[in-house]
Amino acid sequence: MPTSREERWNVVPVALLMLDADSHVLDANAEFLGLVGGASAVEVVGRRLSELLTVGGRIFWDTHIAPLLRVDGRVDEVAVELRTHDGREPVLLSAVERVCEDHHVIEVAMFRARERARFEHELVGARRAAEASERRVRALHSTAADLASVAGRDGVAWVLLRAAVSTLGAGDAALWLVEDDAALRRWGGAEGIVGPAPEELTGTSTRSAGAVVVPLRVAGALLGVLVLEPRRAASADPLDPVVLAAAGQQAALALARAALHEQSVSVAAELQRAMLDGALTLDPRVEVAAEYRPGVHELQVGGDWYDSYRVAPGRLALSVGDVVGRGLGAATAMGQLRTASRAVADSRAGPEQVLDRLDRFVENTGTGFMASLVYAQLDLDEGLLHYACAGHLPPLHVRADGTSAFLWDARSTPLGVRTAEPRASAAVQLARGDVVVLYTDGIVESRDRDLQSGLEVLLGAATDALVGTVDPALGLGALAERLVADAPEHDDSCVLALRWSGEPAREAGPDVAAQRAK
Amino acid sequence: MAGGQRAGNPYADVVDVRARFNVQVVADVSVPTAPRRPTMVLAHGFGCAQSMWRFVVPAFTDTYRVVVFDHAGCGAADHSAYDPERHATLDGYAADLIEIVEAVADGPVTLVGHSVSSMIAVLVATARPDLVERLVLVSPSPRYIDDAGYRGGFTAQEIDELLETMDANYLGWSQVMAPVIAGNPDRPGVGDELADYFSRADPDAARRFARATFLGDNRADLGRVRTPTLVVQSRVDPIAPAEVGQYVHEHLPHSELVTIDSFGHCPNLSHPDLVVAAMRGWLEES
Numbered sequence: 001m002p003t004s005r006e007e008r009w010n011v012v013p014v015a016l017l018m019l020d021a022d023s024h025v026l027d028a029n030a031e032f033l034g035l036v037g038g039a040s041a042v043e044v045v046g047r048r049l050s051e052l053l054t055v056g057g058r059i060f061w062d063t064h065i066a067p068l069l070r071v072d073g074r075v076d077e078v079a080v081e082l083r084t085h086d087g088r089e090p091v092l093l094s095a096v097e098r099v100c101e102d103h104h105v106i107e108v109a110m111f112r113a114r115e116r117a118r119f120e121h122e123l124v125g126a127r128r129a130a131e132a133s134e135r136r137v138r139a140l141h142s143t144a145a146d147l148a149s150v151a152g153r154d155g156v157a158w159v160l161l162r163a164a165v166s167t168l169g170a171g172d173a174a175l176w177l178v179e180d181d182a183a184l185r186r187w188g189g190a191e192g193i194v195g196p197a198p199e200e201l202t203g204t205s206t207r208s209a210g211a212v213v214v215p216l217r218v219a220g221a222l223l224g225v226l227v228l229e230p231r232r233a234a235s236a237d238p239l240d241p242v243v244l245a246a247a248g249q250q251a252a253l254a255l256a257r258a259a260l261h262e263q264s265v266s267v268a269a270e271l272q273r274a275m276l277d278g279a280l281t282l283d284p285r286v287e288v289a290a291e292y293r294p295g296v297h298e299l300q301v302g303g304d305w306y307d308s309y310r311v312a313p314g315r316l317a318l319s320v321g322d323v324v325g326r327g328l329g330a331a332t333a334m335g336q337l338r339t340a341s342r343a344v345a346d347s348r349a350g351p352e353q354v355l356d357r358l359d360r361f362v363e364n365t366g367t368g369f370m371a372s373l374v375y376a377q378l379d380l381d382e383g384l385l386h387y388a389c390a391g392h393l394p395p396l397h398v399r400a401d402g403t404s405a406f407l408w409d410a411r412s413t414p415l416g417v418r419t420a421e422p423r424a425s426a427a428v429q430l431a432r433g434d435v436v437v438l439y440t441d442g443i444v445e446s447r448d449r450d451l452q453s454g455l456e457v458l459l460g461a462a463t464d465a466l467v468g469t470v471d472p473a474l475g476l477g478a479l480a481e482r483l484v485a486d487a488p489e490h491d492d493s494c495v496l497a498l499r500w501s502g503e504p505a506r507e508a509g510p511d512v513a514a515q516r517a518k
Numbered sequence: 519m520a521g522g523q524r525a526g527n528p529y530a531d532v533v534d535v536r537a538r539f540n541v542q543v544v545a546d547v548s549v550p551t552a553p554r555r556p557t558m559v560l561a562h563g564f565g566c567a568q569s570m571w572r573f574v575v576p577a578f579t580d581t582y583r584v585v586v587f588d589h590a591g592c593g594a595a596d597h598s599a600y601d602p603e604r605h606a607t608l609d610g611y612a613a614d615l616i617e618i619v620e621a622v623a624d625g626p627v628t629l630v631g632h633s634v635s636s637m638i639a640v641l642v643a644t645a646r647p648d649l650v651e652r653l654v655l656v657s658p659s660p661r662y663i664d665d666a667g668y669r670g671g672f673t674a675q676e677i678d679e680l681l682e683t684m685d686a687n688y689l690g691w692s693q694v695m696a697p698v699i700a701g702n703p704d705r706p707g708v709g710d711e712l713a714d715y716f717s718r719a720d721p722d723a724a725r726r727f728a729r730a731t732f733l734g735d736n737r738a739d740l741g742r743v744r745t746p747t748l749v750v751q752s753r754v755d756p757i758a759p760a761e762v763g764q765y766v767h768e769h770l771p772h773s774e775l776v777t778i779d780s781f782g783h784c785p786n787l788s789h790p791d792l793v794v795a796a797m798r799g800w801l802e803e804s
Contacts (some may be wrong), residue, residue: 022781050756055676056683062757062783063565070787071569498671
């Protein structure tokens with residue numbers, strides 16, 4: 001039975017080493033020699049401890065452990081791996097530095113730590129997984145929010161490319177969208193990003209250089225392909241195909257939704273155009289021009305309309321209105337209301353009666369509730385204009401003598417909103433050459449100015465243009481175009497302008513080409 | 519930090535930089551010097567904090583204002599100083615160091631970098647030669663991984679192993695292990711500070727810093743340095759071997775190489791007297 005301290009150095013179940021200040025091995029016990037695979041003391045003594053460690057441990061020793069020992073004199077429970085004959089042996093290492101006969105020496109103790117290493121490895125893995133999962137959720141959440149904020153396919157494409165770089169960890173990205181003719185159209189990304197090969201269209205895959213290819217599919221149909229390049233910085237994390245595949249699913253759905261949306265937008269726009277496309281009634285005693293532009297707001301058409309038609313041989317009806325809402329619903333409601341206003345108008349009914357009848361139409365059908373409109377009838381021979389405004393902005397009267405004014409009389413509530421006050425109409429006598437402008441609120445309303453200043457701008461612009469203080473006087477068509485072009489872009493804008501001459505115009509043909517909505 | 523505060527206090531930026539990077543300025547004012555003391559900034563390397571310089575700092579406080587700090591994500595630097603994007607490459611650390619130098623000194627400084635900070639210092643000197651009068655690089659390596667015609671000492675696979683080892687010590691980097699490291703009866707008062715840096719180091723930041731350090735390549739930057747430079751090389755350095763020190767010296771246009779008789783990658787800790795002597799000799803000469 002070993003009793004001396006000397007003997008115990010070799011029988012304790014702990015690997016022990018004594019090192020000099022520069023960590024050369026001065027002595028090693030039997031347990032340590034066994035740990036490194038039965039080496040003899042001669043093979044070990046004189047070598048630096050870091051040489052007996054794996055490379056990772058070597059660097060860790062020189063960058064962390066040795067400095068700590070020097071400053072602090074002690075380290076505990078550091079995990080490193082010893083190089084052994086048949087691989088590596090994870091150990092936990094504790095060490096102290098002490099002074100022995102005027103020399104600094106380092107005493108080292110090591111325990112096998114295979115079990116602990118595995119356990120810690122699992123812990124680290126679990127924590128990594130939790131962190132990665134949190135990062136994924138955050139990235140997907142942010143991408144989904146971005147994708148939800150855009151309407152068209154263009155918008156989805158750019159948002160996706162931005163999200164690829166900002167939240168999905170790519171250094172660069174390019175997108176290929178499948179067009180109507182089945183061709184792939186490229187969006188963004190540096191030239192160096194190579195397009196998808198046919199075999200890359202089935203599922204998310206990673207190329208050898210780390211790029212990830214994500215086919216965007218909905219119900220099996222290919223809508224596009226996203227190719228992401230990893231960041232080049234040495235410390236950048238590699239791309240995560242799992243999160244990219246999930247983001248790809250979100251993007252595919254957004255693309256499908258955008259395509260549907262664009263289709264419905266184009267149907268609504270088509271419908272609106274078709275409904276406004278009828279010829280304006282022409283008469284040698286008047287000149288009429290109209291212009292319509294859909295707003296850019298959410299890419300959806302609104303429910304603005306204009307119309308002019310004859311209610312009696314000598315009487316012309318004019319209307320400009322605005323149905324609440326956007327898209328297909330608004331466009332169809334507009335069509336019904338516009339048709340209804342033609343149907344209920346006749347030679348005996350004044351504007352206030354037409355509004356009354358439209359109220360009844362709205363009450364009976366539910367269509368066009370809260371729609372606003374200005375309705376007017378002009379006596380083509382006498383130039384007397386009867387008008388009424390149901391919740392609508394006042395017509396603008398630009399006189400041939402260069403003065404102008406809004407017609408603020410005969411105002412009442414929007415359609416379908418009855419009050420104790422009966423609908424009323426007012427009349428104004430036009431002089432030859434006078435112009436009346438009917439318009440919707442898109443012409444004058446803007447986020448950055450109030451209605452009053454919007455009206456002033458319209459009055460100034462119309463008066464200057466017609467009277468020609470700066471430029472030669474504009475024709476009515478050009479006036480309508482200019483007013484619409486100058487309107488704030490976010491909303492539908494619609495203008496109908498009429499000039500009364502009271503006598504046959506010199507060149508009026510029976511059927512001059514109609515003004516078309518734009 | 520806040521814009522409003524900045525407007526009111528012209529020093530708010532400076533104060534902010536000092537707080538963010540735990541900047542300490544040490545000067546022995548009892549020693550008379552010229553009207554304006556020159557400034558020496560010491561930048562610590564990977565795996566360390568400013569306490570790495572604790573045996574070197576006292577040697578220069580009589581003639582210099584000596585400035586030490588903690589890199590973002592290291593030691594007691596403010597948590598908010600670290601940004602994974604900014605610090606994905608050494609350029610982010612160099613930008614930090616430029617801010618620090620501008621905040622602590624009026625004129626150009628003597629910039630001393632250890633290990634990876636020697637390359638950060640090289641980046642500072644090339645980007646802002648007006649800020650750096652002299653460079654001292656202790657145990658520098660412009661690239662750790664072998665390359666055609668270049669021997670850095672490691673293969674890419676070996677660097678991966680280092681990252682694994684760092685993972686294995688993941689718990690050691692966290693709060694859990696701090697109490698065991700703290701306290702050493704033989705050297706009272708020394709350990710607390712280091713225990714602090716261990717407990718506070720952000721493991722993710724350390725891991726990324728390891729990647730930025732060991733996977734980077736700054737060889738091309740050496741030729742752009744116009745600042746007089748001293749390269750201090752350990753005779754035996756398993757991380758940055760002597761031939762790497764020679765390479766650095768040969769590719770720095772105005773450099774002097776001093777090899778000191780020391781072992782290991784951190785001579786500033788293990789052989790501070792040799793490092794100080796090498797620096798003194800060169801600084802007095804130049």
